[in-house]
Amino acid sequence: MRRLVFSLHRWIGLLLGPVMLLWCLSGFVMMYMPYPSLTSDEARQARPVLDLDNCCDTAPMESLGLVDVHRFELSMRAGRPVLQVIASNGQRPLLDLSSGELIAEVDAAEARVIAEEFQRLRGIKGALGDGERLQVDQWTVSAALDPHRPLYRFAAQDEAGSEWYISSRRGEVLQFTTARQRFWNWLGAVPHWLYPTVLRQHDGLWAQVVIVLSLLGSFLTALGLYIGISRWRRLPSGRHSPYRGLALWHHYAGLACGLFLLTWAASGLFSMRPWGWFDSAGRVEVMRRLEGLPLFSAEVASVVERLPTAELPVDTLAVEGYAQLGKLYLLLHRQDGSVLRLDGRSLQPAPEPDWKALARQVAGRAGIRDASMLEREDTYYYDGHDITGELPAYRLILDDAQQTRIYLDAVSGELIAYVDGAEKRYRWLFSALHSLDVGWLRSRPLWDLVMLLLLAGATLGSLTGLLMGLRLLRRQGRR
Numbered sequence: 001m002r003r004l005v006f007s008l009h010r011w012i013g014l015l016l017g018p019v020m021l022l023w024c025l026s027g028f029v030m031m032y033m034p035y036p037s038l039t040s041d042e043a044r045q046a047r048p049v050l051d052l053d054n055c056c057d058t059a060p061m062e063s064l065g066l067v068d069v070h071r072f073e074l075s076m077r078a079g080r081p082v083l084q085v086i087a088s089n090g091q092r093p094l095l096d097l098s099s100g101e102l103i104a105e106v107d108a109a110e111a112r113v114i115a116e117e118f119q120r121l122r123g124i125k126g127a128l129g130d131g132e133r134l135q136v137d138q139w140t141v142s143a144a145l146d147p148h149r150p151l152y153r154f155a156a157q158d159e160a161g162s163e164w165y166i167s168s169r170r171g172e173v174l175q176f177t178t179a180r181q182r183f184w185n186w187l188g189a190v191p192h193w194l195y196p197t198v199l200r201q202h203d204g205l206w207a208q209v210v211i212v213l214s215l216l217g218s219f220l221t222a223l224g225l226y227i228g229i230s231r232w233r234r235l236p237s238g239r240h241s242p243y244r245g246l247a248l249w250h251h252y253a254g255l256a257c258g259l260f261l262l263t264w265a266a267s268g269l270f271s272m273r274p275w276g277w278f279d280s281a282g283r284v285e286v287m288r289r290l291e292g293l294p295l296f297s298a299e300v301a302s303v304v305e306r307l308p309t310a311e312l313p314v315d316t317l318a319v320e321g322y323a324q325l326g327k328l329y330l331l332l333h334r335q336d337g338s339v340l341r342l343d344g345r346s347l348q349p350a351p352e353p354d355w356k357a358l359a360r361q362v363a364g365r366a367g368i369r370d371a372s373m374l375e376r377e378d379t380y381y382y383d384g385h386d387i388t389g390e391l392p393a394y395r396l397i398l399d400d401a402q403q404t405r406i407y408l409d410a411v412s413g414e415l416i417a418y419v420d421g422a423e424k425r426y427r428w429l430f431s432a433l434h435s436l437d438v439g440w441l442r443s444r445p446l447w448d449l450v451m452l453l454l455l456a457g458a459t460l461g462s463l464t465g466l467l468m469g470l471r472l473l474r475r476q477g478r479r
Contacts, residue, residue, distance in 0.1 A: 002230075009223040010472065016216050017466035020261075022191045023217075023268070024459040029188030031451060035195075036139060036177040036185065038164075044337060046121045046173060047317040048076045052308040055081040057100030058301035064093055064102075068294035074304060075318040077106075077171040078113040083304060084170065088294070092147075094170060097304070106171040108133065108152065114166055115154040118173050126158035133168070138190070139177050140165055141200040148174060207272055214269035221262040224465075228254040246471075250464035257457030264458065267433035270426065278426040283418040286406060289361050290415060292326035299328060303344055310347040313340065324413055325357060331412055339411050353413030359396050362406055367399035373410065380419045380427055381407050384437040389417070 013020075056074075068088040074081060074097070081097040094103040106114070112131055119128055131152045134140075140151055148167035151174070155163045161179025166172065189195060194213070200206050228251055232240055241251045273279070300321065307319060315335040321344060322329060328344025343350040359371045374381065374395040381389040393416060394408040402421035409416050419427070431437040441447060 005223055005227060009220065009227055010469070012216060012220045012223070013465050014469035014473065016213070016220055017462060017469050019213055020217055020220070020265075021459065021462040021466055023265075024261075024455055024462050026188050026190075026192035027455050028452070028459075029184055030192055031448070031455075033181065033184040033188050035189040035193075036175070036181040038173060038176045041337070042122070042176060043173065044317065044333070044335070046118045047333075048079075048117060048121065049314070049335070050074070050076060050081070050312070050316045050318065051079075052081060052312075054098045055308050056083075056097040056304050058083070058095065058097065058304050059100050060093075060095055060102050061085075061297050061301045064091070064297065066091060066093075066297040069297055069300050070291065070294050070323070072295075072300050072304075072321045073318055074307065074321075078110050078117070082171070085297075085300065087297075103171075106152075106166070106168050110171065111152040111166045111168070112154070114171055114173070115152070115164065118164060119154075119156060124156050124158055124160075124162050126156040126162075129155045129157065131166075136197060136201050138195075138197050139163075139182070140175055141195065141197050143203045145174060148172070211269060211272050211274050214265055214272070217265035218262060218269065221258060221265055224254050224461075225258045225262060228258060246464045246468050250461060250468060253457050253461035253464065257454055257461060260454045261458040261461065263433040267430050270429045271434065273426070278422045280418065280420050280422040282404065282420050283415070286362055286418055287415050289364070290325070290358060290408075290413070291323045292361070293323065295321070295323050295328060303328065303330070303347075306347065322412070322414065324353065325361060329412070341411055352411075353394075353408070355394055355408075355413075358394075358408065358413055362396060363398055366404070368396060369399040369403065370397040371395070374407070380405055380424065381417055382437070382442070384431060384442060385435040386431050386437065393417075 064085075066085065066087040069085055070088070071086040073084045075084075076082070080099075082103065083095040083097050085091070085093050085095070087093075095101070096103055108131060112128075115131060116128060118124075131154045133150050133152055135150050137153070145151070145167075148169050150168050152166040152168060153163060154166070155161075161182070163177050164173050165175040167174055194200070194206065194210055199209065231242060231251065232255060234240055235242065241248055243251050270278070303321065312319070312332060313334055316332050317335060318333045320331040320333065322331070329350055330342040330344055330347070332340040332342065334340065341350045341352075342348060355371070355373075359368055372395060374393045375391060377383065377389060377391070378395070381393065381395070383389050389407075392410045394410060394413070396406040396408070398404040398406070402424070404421075405417075405419040406415065407417035407419075408414065436442070436447060436451060441450065
């Protein structure tokens with residue numbers, strides 16, 4: 001049995017050693033350079049102020065056959081007001097409110113206008129190149145962008161090497177990258193997540209590859225820990241390890257950081273939410289409970305038609321409409337990042353949400369264990385390396401078997417986080433183990449110091465193991 005364990009560890013390590021080493025080295029980069037994305041602040045800075053002088057023709061809504069409207073947003077696209085509607089059955093029509101036409105697709109000319117507007121508002125210098133129409137590239141491989149394909153990519157000839165991508169379906173800017181981000185991500189997220197376009201664009205295949213390699217990596221590390229512990233004993237020479245040279249360094253590194261490497265590989269597996277282990281089905285139900293009754297398309301058309309006569313703040317960027325407990329409310333998003341809540345009927349400032357009524361509606365038969373306005377982070381709602389928790393937030397802890405936690409936005413009362421038993425497991429088995437998002441350990445620079453030391457030990461163990469494997473192959477080749 002011992003011979004089998006040694007043999008398995010040796011040969012699996014030879015096959016998987018390069019991947020383990022790549023994961024460790026790319027982990028250093030990912031500590032300081034995340035995968036590029038267009039942040040909410042960047043998107044807000046690039047939004048033009050709402051202009052409703054030539055608005056609002058909602059006649060096409062009557063012919064769309066919308067059953068239930070869950071949400072809508074009025075904003076500017078290429079100098080014209082547009083209305084995006086989210087309705088039941090996956091319906092998401094986009095209307096031009098100046099002409100009353102339904103927008104089926106954004107053409108290249110309009111995409112360029114949107115790109116020029118984005119460049120001007122973001123203060124990006126340099127000439128704007130011709131837009132390229134594409135389906136997917138390295139920075140737009142996520143399946144979340146599938147409803148927006150094909151995309152338009154624009155690049156500015158500036159020092160930062162700025163590039164951004166526009167949806168051909170909605171006219172939104174979806175992604176933004178710089179040359180620096182692209183360079184470091186080739187050394188960071190791309191190898192760490194096994195994200196090359198050739199693999200990542202096949203979502204199912206990519207997921208299975210990551211799961212299998214993570215499983216093998218966990219098994220390999222567990223075997224190594226067993227061997228390392230079983231071989232650690234006091235020898236007549238006074239030493240505790242029977243190895244020398246590379247094997248000695250491998251032994252020591254494995255004993256020092258093997259447990260970290262094991263939990264790191266396993267938590268990488270858990271990040272994929274494999275086999276339904278972390279499936280959470282209650283979020284949509286809570287959203288519908290908060291909504292009460294969805295909106296009618298005629299109700300949406302009525303309030304949109306009245307907006308040009310309303311006294312909206314001059315720095316309003318967008319107007320969002322949503323239902324809460326069967327009533328219509330509007331959210332005005334402003335240039336400074338603040339949000340103003342209006343009553344959908346009177347178009348006047350609305351009082352803060354009725355927290356007690358919302359709590360009763362969400363809890364249903366479960367009952368409420370605790371309900372309060374959260375001013376500071378808690379165990380499951382925090383600003384960490386994988387999530388962002390904005391404060392304040394209204395927190396409900398239900399009196400159910402899982403003690404489900406529900407977090408509502410302090411201004412709108414909408415659901416912003418849902419943490420049931422499955423999400424709690426994911427928080428501990430992925431975020432805590434993979435990113436060390438645990439209490440005081442999250443504070444920097446302590447987090448940096450601990451993570452750098454652990455990654456360095458794991459890297460040393462992976463590198464020495466790979467070199468030993470290559471040496472073994474060389475010896476096998478000579479026979």
